[in-house]
Amino acid sequence: MHSFIPPARLLLGPGPSNVPPRILAALARPTIGHLDPRFVAMMDEVKVLLQQAFRTSNRLTLPISAPGSAGMEACFVNLIEPGDTVIVCRNGVFGGRMRENVMRLGAHCVLVEDPFGQAVSLDKVDAALKANPGAKALAFVHAETSTGAASDAAALCKLAREHGALSIVDSVTGLGGIPLEVDAWGADAIYSGSQKCLSAPPGLSPLSFGEHAVAALNARKTPVQSWFLDLGLVMSYWSGEGARAYHHTAPVNMLYALHEALLILHEEGLEASWARHRANHLRLRDGLTAIGLQMLVPEAARLPQLNTVCIPAGSDDLGTRRRLLDEFGIEVGGGLGELAGKVWRIGLMGHASRPENVDRVLQALAIILDRKAA
Amino acid sequence: MHSFIPPARLLLGPGPSNVPPRILAALARPTIGHLDPRFVAMMDEVKVLLQQAFRTSNRLTLPISAPGSAGMEACFVNLIEPGDTVIVCRNGVFGGRMRENVMRLGAHCVLVEDPFGQAVSLDKVDAALKANPGAKALAFVHAETSTGAASDAAALCKLAREHGALSIVDSVTGLGGIPLEVDAWGADAIYSGSQKCLSAPPGLSPLSFGEHAVAALNARKTPVQSWFLDLGLVMSYWSGEGARAYHHTAPVNMLYALHEALLILHEEGLEASWARHRANHLRLRDGLTAIGLQMLVPEAARLPQLNTVCIPAGSDDLGTRRRLLDEFGIEVGGGLGELAGKVWRIGLMGHASRPENVDRVLQALAIILDRKAA
Numbered sequence: 001m002h003s004f005i006p007p008a009r010l011l012l013g014p015g016p017s018n019v020p021p022r023i024l025a026a027l028a029r030p031t032i033g034h035l036d037p038r039f040v041a042m043m044d045e046v047k048v049l050l051q052q053a054f055r056t057s058n059r060l061t062l063p064i065s066a067p068g069s070a071g072m073e074a075c076f077v078n079l080i081e082p083g084d085t086v087i088v089c090r091n092g093v094f095g096g097r098m099r100e101n102v103m104r105l106g107a108h109c110v111l112v113e114d115p116f117g118q119a120v121s122l123d124k125v126d127a128a129l130k131a132n133p134g135a136k137a138l139a140f141v142h143a144e145t146s147t148g149a150a151s152d153a154a155a156l157c158k159l160a161r162e163h164g165a166l167s168i169v170d171s172v173t174g175l176g177g178i179p180l181e182v183d184a185w186g187a188d189a190i191y192s193g194s195q196k197c198l199s200a201p202p203g204l205s206p207l208s209f210g211e212h213a214v215a216a217l218n219a220r221k222t223p224v225q226s227w228f229l230d231l232g233l234v235m236s237y238w239s240g241e242g243a244r245a246y247h248h249t250a251p252v253n254m255l256y257a258l259h260e261a262l263l264i265l266h267e268e269g270l271e272a273s274w275a276r277h278r279a280n281h282l283r284l285r286d287g288l289t290a291i292g293l294q295m296l297v298p299e300a301a302r303l304p305q306l307n308t309v310c311i312p313a314g315s316d317d318l319g320t321r322r323r324l325l326d327e328f329g330i331e332v333g334g335g336l337g338e339l340a341g342k343v344w345r346i347g348l349m350g351h352a353s354r355p356e357n358v359d360r361v362l363q364a365l366a367i368i369l370d371r372k373a374a
Numbered sequence: 375m376h377s378f379i380p381p382a383r384l385l386l387g388p389g390p391s392n393v394p395p396r397i398l399a400a401l402a403r404p405t406i407g408h409l410d411p412r413f414v415a416m417m418d419e420v421k422v423l424l425q426q427a428f429r430t431s432n433r434l435t436l437p438i439s440a441p442g443s444a445g446m447e448a449c450f451v452n453l454i455e456p457g458d459t460v461i462v463c464r465n466g467v468f469g470g471r472m473r474e475n476v477m478r479l480g481a482h483c484v485l486v487e488d489p490f491g492q493a494v495s496l497d498k499v500d501a502a503l504k505a506n507p508g509a510k511a512l513a514f515v516h517a518e519t520s521t522g523a524a525s526d527a528a529a530l531c532k533l534a535r536e537h538g539a540l541s542i543v544d545s546v547t548g549l550g551g552i553p554l555e556v557d558a559w560g561a562d563a564i565y566s567g568s569q570k571c572l573s574a575p576p577g578l579s580p581l582s583f584g585e586h587a588v589a590a591l592n593a594r595k596t597p598v599q600s601w602f603l604d605l606g607l608v609m610s611y612w613s614g615e616g617a618r619a620y621h622h623t624a625p626v627n628m629l630y631a632l633h634e635a636l637l638i639l640h641e642e643g644l645e646a647s648w649a650r651h652r653a654n655h656l657r658l659r660d661g662l663t664a665i666g667l668q669m670l671v672p673e674a675a676r677l678p679q680l681n682t683v684c685i686p687a688g689s690d691d692l693g694t695r696r697r698l699l700d701e702f703g704i705e706v707g708g709g710l711g712e713l714a715g716k717v718w719r720i721g722l723m724g725h726a727s728r729p730e731n732v733d734r735v736l737q738a739l740a741i742i743l744d745r746k747a748a
Contacts, residue, residue: 001419001422001637001640002637003400003637004400004403004416004419004630004633004634005403006404006405006406006412006413006630007410007412008404009404009406009407009410011405011406011407013407015623016405016407016623018404018405019404022377024402024403024404024405024627025402026377026378027401027402027627028398028401028402029378029379030380030382030383030392030393030398031380031385031390031392031398031569031575031576032380032381032383032385032705033383033385033387033390033705034576036381036383036699036705037699038380038381039380045375045378048375049375065440065441065444065577066439066440066602067439067602067623067624067625068622068623069601069602069621069622070440070444070602070622073600073601073602097601100601101601103597104597104598104599104600104601105599193623195623201405201625201626201627202405202408202626202627203439203577203626203628223477223478224478225478226447226478226599226600227443227447227471227474227475227478228443228444228446228447246710247443248441248442248443248444249389249390249441249442249443249567249576250441250576251441251576251577251628252575252576253393253401253575253576253577253628253631254575254577254625254627254628256378256380257627259377259378260378263376263377266375325411331406331407331410336620
């Protein structure tokens, strides 16, 4: 065995996205102690930068030391107790995963189902909230990575609040790529991932809890079932004056990378990043249309950073993706769950959302599928 | 805010240890997809290298995508069900954390207590196993990072097996630094950390389950309460022929680093690494003795990679550590739990276990404490 030298790849799948050299350089800086005063000061900057990215003043804003799936689990294990009722919107794979989380907690899950590729239906959610008074939470996916559909998070958070339910929002693929306003929308608990529109390597899950979520955490009758994800304990490391209480050993280098990624986002500006993602999405959409390919998601619900393209009849899913990878060095995603074999997922996330990348994947697809632009 | 440039530090605390340039270089290689065939092939190498490091042929050997605390939790949530009895040996902070894990699972915890700084008492464990027939598991810490004490893992695993209990072994600080023989000892479930004697950055927890543990996992009556740590699901990503099932997005760059760290350990050889840790420990012990400092742990139970030194009467704990850091760039650890303020923890782990580092910390301590070698 030898040192692993990764091949050159243009990452236009559902994440991870390409990590720019500046973030890789930050990642590779010498490791220091997780209780070193200089490191603790950097952690404070990470919190501030995350608050800016989430558009929130929530004090409980920090990255979970594990991938987005753990961020999801952190929300559920901290907020939900056995016997609680949670309304889960399932319009893709990640809604299904939320349901798994609820069930494993011994809580009751009410599913609101919409077809894969559609936004969550506000009417159905309203009806479910009315039919389940006292529901503890409404959980939904802001940006469904498995389908490319955006849902109206502002309206869903508002509905939850009106019915006295907490909102739990998956914005793993949303943060940095599309408008997200945690405070203005009243999102109570939200989590994201480092490896999508932030363009840091995978492995961290930014999370934010608002005052209603913190109140629910403080009012728990049972201990949080996960020690690792217990936010009461995690917070004792991530906040407070002076010395921090040891909880777990923070992933020091990954936090260097997240710090740098958030700094880059801050330098570009949130609105500018959203606009860039949108512009490159439109460029891709136009190009796909020109070679006769269709989008799965209705226009109003399309995520600019995750474009699901219907695989044309007669085309070979795996073979096409294999050729994209082997001949062109381009990774795109296959369909997940019930969309397997039916769609390709073309991500234009973070650093990778650039016109030249759009053109590269369009050109490669046109060659492989033998289609000329109309 | 600016890019974070960490200060130069010699990391002689309880971990993380210094990460050598070769591992930092691996960490910074371009991110590729977590389902990329080339990445999957590297994952297979990581599994083989981990098997070698653990001295096991266990198929279920892989790194958990989170720090050692999550590795601990993965063992408990996968093996223990509500109502089970678990015998937990507590001779340091991490035994106490194991107890927390057991209680949060709704299982019954029987504590076997030994003083901080002592090895786990085999007699007490034997008595506890006899007094609790049908106990599901015996959990203990092989290398107690909070106290510097090694316990006789071979004998403890044997006792557990004789009583039909699974052994759950914390070797976060042990792996790579002291003899560890998973198969020869019959350790059923074991976890470690990337940031100690492997000298990779913190954030991953190598884990291995033997056949008895896998049988217990397969015989569960209740679902694993954590979705993220459910090894049945994690395994579907880490094994199998051809394409891997997506579970969570693997921490790609951290796995590059772990791969390189394991390769370095393989090149040096396990026995050579153990011998190096022991030699540098003896050099440190001799130097500490020469300036009149005493070790907390009785000689027979001393961990070479984590040396607990009694703070001499009249010396200032925080002030001394602050001067070590500020004036000499050396991090050592303070005491944890009931040892806070009573000991310093001097780690000589992995890449940092070198004679010149021993001499640096001895010289700095002699200056700060104003002691001359006898």
